[in-house]
Amino acid sequence: PGFSRSDQARLALLARAQRGALAKLPQFSAEAVLPDNDRLLVWLLRQAAILCRSRADAPLPDVKVDASSKRFRLTLPEGWLASRPLTQRALEEEAAHWHATGMKYTFG
Numbered sequence: 001p002g003f004s005r006s007d008q009a010r011l012a013l014l015a016r017a018q019r020g021a022l023a024k025l026p027q028f029s030a031e032a033v034l035p036d037n038d039r040l041l042v043w044l045l046r047q048a049a050i051l052c053r054s055r056a057d058a059p060l061p062d063v064k065v066d067a068s069s070k071r072f073r074l075t076l077p078e079g080w081l082a083s084r085p086l087t088q089r090a091l092e093e094e095a096a097h098w099h100a101t102g103m104k105y106t107f108g
Helices: 005-017 036-051 085-100
Strands: 064-067 071-075 104-107
Touching: 005 036, 036 064, 036 085, 085 104
Parallel strands: 071 104
Antiparallel strands: 064 071
């Protein structure tokens, strides 16, 4: 019983990649081949960590996600980021982390 070795590796990747620079992880190097599903899981977890970082139970906006093998797009309601400059800055930093791995990431 328990997690298979591949499941353990996937969970370890999610834990290591949830915050900070992605380029530090071998799975995100230019030579690495990371399955698209794993890349998407990491991206979704990181977006959740950014959008849900407040300890308050503030309602989250309706978001739209668009993903492919080379790009991610997070669409938020118009004006939502304007009143949340720290979240906007965190998303800007997140975009830079993904660009460093060769992925295009846009939000707005």
